[in-house]
Amino acid sequence: MPLDLSCALIQIQNVSKIFKTQAGDFTALKDINLCFGQGEYVSIIGKSGSGKSTLINMITGIDHPTIGEVRVAEHDVHHMNESQLAEWRGRNLGIVFQFFQLLPMLSILENTILPMDFCNQYPPAERESRARALLDLVGLGVEAEKLPAALSGGQQQLAAIARALANDPPLIVADEPTGNLDSRSAARILDLFDELVVQGKTIIIVTHDSSLAKRTARRVLISDGMLIDENIAHALPMLSHPQMLRLSHLAVARSFQPGATLAKHDNGKVGLFVVAQGHVEAVRHYRSGESELVERLGPGAYFSELELEQDERSTLSFRSAAEESVEALWVSHEAFYHFLGESHAAESALRQAAGERFGHVHRPAQPRKSFWWRR
Amino acid sequence: MRPRWRKVFSDLWGNKLRSLLVIASITIGLFAVGMITSMYVILTEDMRASYASVNPANITISTIGFDDDLLDRIRKVEGVAQADGIRQVVLQVQNGSGEWIPVEVNAIRDLENMEINQVHPEQGQWPPDERQVVVDGYKFADLEAPVGSTLLFELPSGTRREMPLVGLVHDQTIGASQEGGGYFLAPVQGYVTLDTLPWLEQPELMNRLLVTVDQNQNDLEYIKQVAERVADEVENAGLPVFTSFVRGSEDHPNSTYVEAIASVLFLLGLLVMFLSAFLITNTLSALLGQQVNQIGIMKTIGARRGQIVGIYLLLILVFSMIAFLVAVPLASRVAYLLLEVLGGQINVVLQGYRLVPLAVLLMFFIALLAPQLAGIYPILHGTRVSVVEALSGISAQKPSGKKGWVDTHLQTLRGVSRPMLISLRNTFRRKGRLALTLITLTLAGAIFIATFNVQGSLNKYIARIGKYFLADVNMSLASYERISEIRQTLLEVPGVGDVEAWAFSLGELVMPDGSNGEAVTLLAPPAETRLVDPLVQEGRWIEPGDENAITLNERFREIFPDLQVGDTLTINILGDEVDFQVVGFFQMAGRSSGYLAYTSYEYLAELLGQENKANAYRVTANRPNLTLEEQKALGQRIETHLENQGYSVVETSAGQSLTETTTDGLNILTGFLLIMASLIAVVGSIGLTGTLSMNVLERTREIGIMRSIGANNRTLRNLVMVEGVLIGIISWFLGTLLAFPISILLSNAINFSLFGATVAFTFTPNGIFIWLVTVLILSVLASVLPARNSARLTIREVLAYE
Known part of the structure; x- marks a missing residue:
């Protein structure tokens, strides 16, 4: 998918990262194109070894891409030297690590003051009061003088967040922030993130936990160093990540004019459509000749020729809404059936989903609930 | 306090062992520099001050008996401030063991109001009354008799007299009127009144004129001018000038040894500082290695490299200042402690403990600069780490997992257990750190071993000097006697093999301008003598048939640099100027000996008017390789037999006593060398402790895994101990090799400063074996704490270690 350069804050263009190992070259990221806007609340989800931490290191400047460019807040991150990068990071970025990474010999108050100290962001006289205010914000005001080892894991992570906010950066990046915490502490951390988003921060969380990812407004999936199309991920959550990734590679982008027909029953070999932009109307045509608008499918919804197959008493057709054009990802019939043939699990999941949809569609007098709408 | 500076103090306090290691590394270098500087400054200052305080003679002239009339005349000579006289005579005294040993009796004109060459009373009565004696503390132990006891003296006539020993004094002018090793070779010094x-059986006349000059008391040229005038006055009074000796008022007789000791100690001090720098680098590398994760964290929160470098430079500065505060009093106290030992051995009175500003300043600047310089590479290297490496702990630069040369070859070893192989592999894992540790230990070992070799070469040189004194017994009579008679008498003594008669005289060099120069000792053995094995450097030795031929020791070239074989040298002997032809130069004891010359017996005897007569005899035993005790016994028998025959014996001495006395003096130097070597060994073992500790810390995860698969405490401890001992053994091997060139350098430096000559290298295996035992002990000790720490780690701790 071409990069939308209207994403003002973070732009990742054609980034690949190759590690040289004894066993040969290992490509951790393959041609990543991604962008994030100001104020977004994003989770980057992937299994262990998927490349999500490597991706986040590209954004934070902790590591550099082998190919490609990364721009964060209009800065070419990988063109800066280490010192410039450190200073830029201190002012523009707050990083929260899975293992907290607090300096063990300093109190959490001193840990919080330290970024201000390095970046000279605030006058020295203000730093302590600001640090205390941040610790109050995260609920650790009373513990300010304690060393990290005297606090629980959750408290240490909260302290790490306070430190990350020390220089009031616009962007917070958290790498598995709850990976080392119990569920109660984790919930508290996520509540805090919610508050920060409301305050206008851009937050990117890296996680393997899909339940955590549900808290975020946008989810980016990564598998084997490649991005899964977000619309496909949203539309087909029943598939595994490798399956989603496969479909992402098979899909091609197509545009449809307002009112155009995307698929109809008598053209059953339509493959798979995932709506990326605009709305698609699902219309049921009865044998009596009547037609009924069954559903409006928005971005992140899908339909396939499996839904067309299921209905025998009536037929379905899908058209773009009259008032707007539609951008969709389309997997051709051949590719779709090849995909189904590769994975019986995927075929079963999709057929099951299609069967459930068909059942709802048989009660035309009743209000239709959206079966495909996931938002 | 800003958090980044707070981190500095937290780092210092948080890991006390590590901080202690760094501070110890710096302290040891500062200590060495401070100790040596303090010793040198205090010793030279106090040597000058204490010697000057006794108002030492600038001019000492030996002549035949004189009285106060001569003194009155001398006091009127231009340039003379004070003049006094003593009578010096060598007698024999029986010590507590029944041995007869020489004693130089000084009869002083006015003991209560000594003006020149004052002595300092230390114990008992001062001044002694008539027929009482007081002795100097140096060699008092040879008497084996306490103050208050009665000493038996034997006079030249054979008469024996008892005198009570009533007190002890300290005389700093012993050896002042002789060159070189006069102090160490001097016999017991006794002090009596003139009327004793x-x-x-001595005339109540003085035979030593002591004169101080009125100004420029340290200007030898001025003193020599005054000495000329004084000598002329003595001669005008009808008295011969046997010897004339000049010395500055602050020129302590043993200052030569101080210079020699100082040069060596300075060299070793630099070496310790150099090693200390290695140690600091090693320890700081390990410290920075432990801080990699924190460096990464700081970089993620905005710290620039320069800021991080500043943090660690401040940390080093704090370490340095702590080390400075520890080293200053320590160095100062130890220096004074050692000086109190040394001072007594080289006849210096210390003026009291004090801090030496130069030493403190030097230590301050070195503390400021040296650790920073030593640490700058580890800091720059450690802070260069990328954030991803620092946080992940994995180097992204080199692929890991490839077996190196060591690992590959270790695998081929058979019969070695797996844990032992792990130890062997671990030793070579961090090659840079191993190299730094080995450098320190190796140098320590090399110097330690070299110390023994240096001692050997010194002893060899002294033994070489002994080649000029090959007789078993050296004997002198009160008067010249017929050689044939004495020879016949001596051959009757059991154990005597052969007898040689030598002529002996003192003289003075006659300078080109006609003035009298340095005193010269002339020895004249028979031409066919077997009791001198000279080291001829140029020309030849005296041969049968030579008349006015003379061979000179190396000192003469100091006065006459252009003197060559074949030139003429004029010497004043008993008032007569005699021309000698130089036929050769020989090497003896350098600046430790005086101006020594050999000529033929026949020629000198004729000059002295004593043909076929002699008062000096050299006796060899009828079997070789007598011990010192056997020589002394033979000498005793000779003396008894001669006295029974009516001859008056002035002195008998064993041939080896000269070399033994000289060896004792040089033991001071080798003692210092051993102290420095031990210091260096401590540096090395600190380095080893640090290395092993860091190795254990870095392998925490590995240790946890080994624990989880069955390694018990003993196995873990053995892993570390074996590693430590292996490093020690490798350093021993390398140190042994390095000891050879270092021994040569040290030997030459010491010998040159003492004797003005280098010596052939001497190898003694003692040092190698002693160092092997020492380094094994040090290695085990250095391993104990890290080994114990490794065994204390639990699985939970180490696998959660991050």
């Missing part, structure tokens, strides 16, 4: 002399 008749009772000792």
Whole structure:
């Protein structure tokens, strides 16, 4: 998918990262194109070894891409030297690590003051009061003088967040922030993130936990160093990540004019459509000749020729809404059936989903609930 | 306090062992520099001050008996401030073991109001009354008799007299009127009143003129001018000038040894500082290695490299200042402690403990600069780490997992257990750190071993000097006797093999301008003598048939740099100027000996008017390789037999006593060398402790895994101990190799400063074996704490270690 350069804050263009190992070259990221806007609340989800931490290191400047460019807040991150990068990071970025990474010999108050100290962001006289205010914000005001080892894991992570906010950066990046915490502490951390988003921060969380990812407004999936199309991920959550990734590679982008027909029953070999932009109307045509608008499918919804197959008493057709054009990802019939043939699990999941949809569609007098709408 | 500076103090306090290691590394270098500087400054200052405080003679002239009339005349000579006289005579005294040993009796004109060459009373009565004696503390132990006891003296006539020993004094002018090793070779010094002399069968006349000059008391040229005038006055009074000796008022007789000791100690001090720098680098590398994760964290929160470098430079500065505060009093106290030992051995009175500003300043600047310089590479290297490496702990630069040369070859070893192989592999894992540790230990070992070799070469040189004194017994009579008679008499003594008669005289060099120069000792053995094995450097030795031929020791070239074989040298002997032809130069004891010359017996005897007569005899035993005790016994028998025959014996001495006395003096130097070597060994073992500790810390995860698969405490401890001992053994091997060139350098430096000559290298295996035992002990000790720490780690701790 071409990069939308209207994403003002973070732009990742054609980034690949190759590690040289004894066993040969290992490509951790393959041609990543991604962008994030100001104020977004994003989770980057992937299994262990998927490349999500490597991706986040590209954004934070902790590591550099082998190919490609990364721009964060209009800065070419990988063109800066280490010192410039450190200073830029201190002012523009707050990083929260899975293992907290607090300096063990300093109190959490001193840990919080330290970024201000390095970046000279605030006058020295203000730093302590600001640090205390941040610790109050995260609920650790009373513990300010304690060393990290005297606090629980959750408290240490909260302290790490306070430190990350020390220089009031616009962007917070958290790498598995709850990976080392119990569920109660984790919930508290996520509540805090919610508050920060409301305050206008851009937050990117890296996680393997899909339940955590549900808290975020946008989810980016990564598998084997490649991005899964977000619309496909949203539309087909029943598939595994490798399956989603496969479909992402098979899909091609197509545009449809307002009112155009995307698929109809008598053209059953339509493959798979995932709506990326605009709305698609699902219309049921009865044998009596009547037609009924069954559903409006928005971005992140899908339909396939499996839904067309299921209905025998009536037929379905899908058209773009009259008032707007539609951008969709389309997997051709051949590719779709090849995909189904590769994975019986995927075929079963999709057929099951299609069967459930068909059942709802048989009660035309009743209000239709959206079966495909996931938002 | 800003958090980044707070981190500095937290780092210092948080890991006390590590901080202690760094501070110890710096302290040891500062200590060495401070100790040596303090010793040198205090010793030279106090040597000058204490010697000057006794108002030492600038001019000492030996002549035949004189009285106050001569003194009155001398006091009127231009340039003379004070003049006084003593009578010096060598007698024999029986010590507590029944041995007869020489004693140089000084009869002083006015003991209560000594003006020149003052002595300092230390114990008992001062001044002694008539027929009482006081002795100097140096060699008092040879008497084996306490103050208050009665000493038995034997006079030249054979008469024996008892005198009570009533007190002890300290005389700093012993050896002042002789060159080189006069102090160490001097016999027991006794002090009596002038009116005791008749009772000792001596004339109540003085034979040593002591003069101080009125100004420029340290200007040798001025003093020599005054000495010329004084000598002329003595001669005008009808008295011969046997010897004339000049010395500055602050020129302590043993200052030569101080210079020699100082040069060596300075060299070793630099070496310790150099090693300390290695140690600091090693320890700081390990410290920075432990801080990699924190460096990464700081970089993620905005710290620039320069800021991080500043943090660690401040940390080093704090370490340095702590080390400075520890080293200053320590160095100062130890220096004074050692000086109190040394001072007594080289006849210096210390003026009291004090801090030496130069030493403190030097230590301050070195503390400021040296650790920073030593640490700058580890800091720059450690802070260069990328954030991803620092946080992940994995180097992204080199692929890991490839077996190196060591690992590959270790695998081929058979019969070695797996844990032992792990130890062997671990030793070579961090090659940079191993190299730094080995450098320190190796140098320590090399110097330690070299110390023994240096001692060997010094002893060899002294033994070489002994080649000029090959007789078993050296004997002198009170008067010249017929050689044939004495020879016949001596051959009757059991154990005597052969007898040689030598002629002996003192003289003075006659300078080109006609003035009298340095005193010269002339020895004249028979031409066919077997009791001198000279080291001829140029020309030849005296041969049968030579008349006015003379061979000179190396000192003469100091006065006459252009003197060559074939040139003429004029010497004043008993008032007569005699021309000698130089036929050769020989090497003896350098600046430790005086101006020594050999000529033929026949020629000198004729000059002295004593043909076929002699008062000096050299006796060899009828079997070789007598011990010192056997020589002394033979000498005793000779003396007894001669006295029974009516001859008056002035002195008998064993041939080896000269070399033994010189060896004792040089033991001071080798003692210092051993102290420095031990210091260096401590540096090395600190380095080893640090290395092993860091190795254990870095392998925490590995240790946890080994624990989880069955390694018990003993196995873990053995892993570390074996590693430590292996490093020690490798350093021993390398140190042994390095000891050879270092021994040569040290030997030459010491010998040159003492004797003005280098020596052939001497190898003694003692040092190698002693160092092997020492380094094994040090290695085990250095391993104990890290080994114990490794065994204390639990699985939970180490696998959660991050």
